[in-house]
Amino acid sequence: MSLRPHRSWSNLAVLGIGLAAIPAVAFGVANARRRSDIRSDNAPGFTARRSFGSFDVVGRSVTIRRPRAELFRFWRDFSNLSEFMENLEKVEPDATEAGRNTWFIRAPAGKTFAVETRVVREIDNELIAWRSTPESEIETEGRVTFEDAPGERGTRVGLIIAYKPVGGAAGKMLAKLMRRSPELQARHDLKRFKMLMETGEISTSARCRADRSDQQQAGSKKEHA
Amino acid sequence: MRALTWQGTQDVQVDNVADPEIVNPRDAIIKVTSTAICGSDLHLYDGVIPMVKPGDILGHEFMGEVVDTGTSSTLRKGQRVVVPFTISCGGCFHCKISQFSACENSNPVEKQDASEMLYGHPMAGIFGYSHLTGGYSGGQAEYVRVPFSDVGPIAVPDHLDDDQVLFLSDILPTGWMAAENAEIQPDDTVAVWGCGPVGLFAVQSALAMGAARVIAIDHYPHRLALARMLGADTVDFRHSNVREALMEMSGGIGVDAVIDAVGMEAHGFAIDNMIDIAKQKVGVGADRASALKQAILAVRPGGRVSIPGVYGGMTDKFPLGALMEKGLQIRTGQTHVQRYLHDLLAKIEEGAIDTTFLISHRLPLEEAARGYKSFKEEQNNWIKVVLKPGMVTSGPTLRG
Numbered sequence: 001m002s003l004r005p006h007r008s009w010s011n012l013a014v015l016g017i018g019l020a021a022i023p024a025v026a027f028g029v030a031n032a033r034r035r036s037d038i039r040s041d042n043a044p045g046f047t048a049r050r051s052f053g054s055f056d057v058v059g060r061s062v063t064i065r066r067p068r069a070e071l072f073r074f075w076r077d078f079s080n081l082s083e084f085m086e087n088l089e090k091v092e093p094d095a096t097e098a099g100r101n102t103w104f105i106r107a108p109a110g111k112t113f114a115v116e117t118r119v120v121r122e123i124d125n126e127l128i129a130w131r132s133t134p135e136s137e138i139e140t141e142g143r144v145t146f147e148d149a150p151g152e153r154g155t156r157v158g159l160i161i162a163y164k165p166v167g168g169a170a171g172k173m174l175a176k177l178m179r180r181s182p183e184l185q186a187r188h189d190l191k192r193f194k195m196l197m198e199t200g201e202i203s204t205s206a207r208c209r210a211d212r213s214d215q216q217q218a219g220s221k222k223e224h225a
Numbered sequence: 226m227r228a229l230t231w232q233g234t235q236d237v238q239v240d241n242v243a244d245p246e247i248v249n250p251r252d253a254i255i256k257v258t259s260t261a262i263c264g265s266d267l268h269l270y271d272g273v274i275p276m277v278k279p280g281d282i283l284g285h286e287f288m289g290e291v292v293d294t295g296t297s298s299t300l301r302k303g304q305r306v307v308v309p310f311t312i313s314c315g316g317c318f319h320c321k322i323s324q325f326s327a328c329e330n331s332n333p334v335e336k337q338d339a340s341e342m343l344y345g346h347p348m349a350g351i352f353g354y355s356h357l358t359g360g361y362s363g364g365q366a367e368y369v370r371v372p373f374s375d376v377g378p379i380a381v382p383d384h385l386d387d388d389q390v391l392f393l394s395d396i397l398p399t400g401w402m403a404a405e406n407a408e409i410q411p412d413d414t415v416a417v418w419g420c421g422p423v424g425l426f427a428v429q430s431a432l433a434m435g436a437a438r439v440i441a442i443d444h445y446p447h448r449l450a451l452a453r454m455l456g457a458d459t460v461d462f463r464h465s466n467v468r469e470a471l472m473e474m475s476g477g478i479g480v481d482a483v484i485d486a487v488g489m490e491a492h493g494f495a496i497d498n499m500i501d502i503a504k505q506k507v508g509v510g511a512d513r514a515s516a517l518k519q520a521i522l523a524v525r526p527g528g529r530v531s532i533p534g535v536y537g538g539m540t541d542k543f544p545l546g547a548l549m550e551k552g553l554q555i556r557t558g559q560t561h562v563q564r565y566l567h568d569l570l571a572k573i574e575e576g577a578i579d580t581t582f583l584i585s586h587r588l589p590l591e592e593a594a595r596g597y598k599s600f601k602e603e604q605n606n607w608i609k610v611v612l613k614p615g616m617v618t619s620g621p622t623l624r625g
Contacts, residue, residue: 198316
């Protein structure tokens with residue numbers, strides 16, 4: 001099943017199509033296989049040369065030379081994510097409901113907007129998937145997967161995020177932010193995650209601490225921890 | 226502090242700049258006691274390496290005293306260390322398999338895009354060598370911030386002078402890896418293009434690895450004399466036809482291995498080199514690869530081609546047919562310095578390797594700009610310039 005621009009998120013939800021199927025083509029190989037859609041490769045779906053309708057889909061993988069369980073544990077605490085995600089100011093876990101988080105995303109001109117998500121699926125040391133709550137201004141879902149890399153190479157981490165800006169100031173801002181260069185952003189964020197996990201810090205060529213805060217805001221927290 | 230900064234093509238000056246600080250937990254601050262100008266710094270000086278910005282501090286060969294350490298550094302204040310020019314995290318896949326110069330984490334994320342686009346993969350971080358390799362402030366300064374100080378720097382014993390160990394930072398391991406990449410066998414004849422510091426150390430290393438004969442090629446009489454002093458035969462390309470000379474000197478077989486220690490700014494009168502010079506001048510980014518082209522034609526079928534010389538872009542008229550039809554092997558790359566430090570330091574301590582013969586000039590850091598100009602323009606006599614931030618005299622240049 002393919003995403004069509006006219007088909008809204010809620011329709012999909014009503015149809016009972018779960019997370020794995022939303023941008024089905026984007027979210028995986030197996031799920032994307034259709035008899036009518038015979039593919040000549042088994043590359044990740046998000047690398048396809050096609051659009052995903054009204055969703056902006058970003059997918060990237062990185063190999064990190066650390067044990068799967070360690071990476072899973074770090075990611076599972078969403079408040080850690082702002083250490084390496086550049087546009088993320090912070091994530092606040094909900095005090096009453098486990099797996100419910102509010103993401104505060106940096107927007108131009110010093111503004112932030114909030115996205116509320118709920119973890120919809122979790123497999124220990126393998127997968128965490130989240131989706132925005134119905135009240136959230138932004139429709140989004142994401143999934144991070146962890147699998148053993150061959151030999152001593154550690155863990156392959158795959159991140160895929162789909163956004164659907166839904167109008168309003170926040171939506172427009174998000175669209176702008178994402179369309180600027182979403183692949184670049186995702187790649188940068190995953191590289192920072194890799195640095196943090198493999199080296200305990202995020203590389204910078206800043207000569208002085210003041211230069212660093214100019215160059216880059218994310219990632220400067222770990223050193224004070 | 227005082228530091229040598231790049232201002233533009235063939236324009237460098239010593240300026241006042243902000244002192245470095247500990248920024249990350251694994252950092253250390255080194256007070257520089259000796260730092261050298263590298264042949265590859267001349268590529269920056271000549272403006273043929275992209276992404277150098279006015280104000281950038283140059284220098285990637287340096288050593289000194291540890292004066293400050295981050296919370297996760299394993300160095301101690303007061304230690305004397307030599308710092309490798311490549312920055313390596315020690316924790317990524319490439320560092321773990323000793324391919325330190327391919328470190329995945331040392332080039333800051335926001336600086337990786339340019340080299341990733343150019344080469345398909347990002348480069349590792351290098352001190353003082355453009356923003357392609359991280360934009361790190363270099364070692365031609367009074368102080369340097371050294372990231373991942375628990376991985377790179379090697380402590381050196383007090384009884385060895387700076388001049389004996391400084392070149393562990395780059396050119397000695399680079400010459401050594403060049404010879405190693407040539408996979409030298411005992412009966413081999415090895416030809417080395419370029420008798421600059423790396424070429425001379427490659428000559429020395431190839432002989433140490435048991436090559437039967439090493440032939441060094443250059444056109445500066447003094448540099449050729451140094452190669453002869455190390456035990457090489459020499460060919461002056463202004464006097465002799467290099468390919469013919471090498472064929473005759475190897476009994477018609479061709480040399481077994483070739484080492485291009487020249488790189489992207491090769492001298493030479495061949496017509497293709499002239500065209501490449503013109504392209505470089507107008508900024509279309511062509512590498513002048515005349516030494517490498519000549520080396521590929523000179524090496525025997527089944528021979529080995531080792532390239533320590535620096536290249537940054539593209540080249541055309543490359544003898545791809547000769548490469549394939551002769552069944553050559555090519556090995557190249559930035560040096561995996563950390564892989565060689567321990568063994569080479571031991572060889573220096575044993576007296577098996579001496580590097581001090583190379584130093585032709587010692588200058589105070591304040592005179593660094595003069596050092597660059599002379600190193601560039603008087604290559605016959607200015608073989609290797611060592612800058613000493615602590616040196617007060619600016620009298621007549623001391624000769625090594």
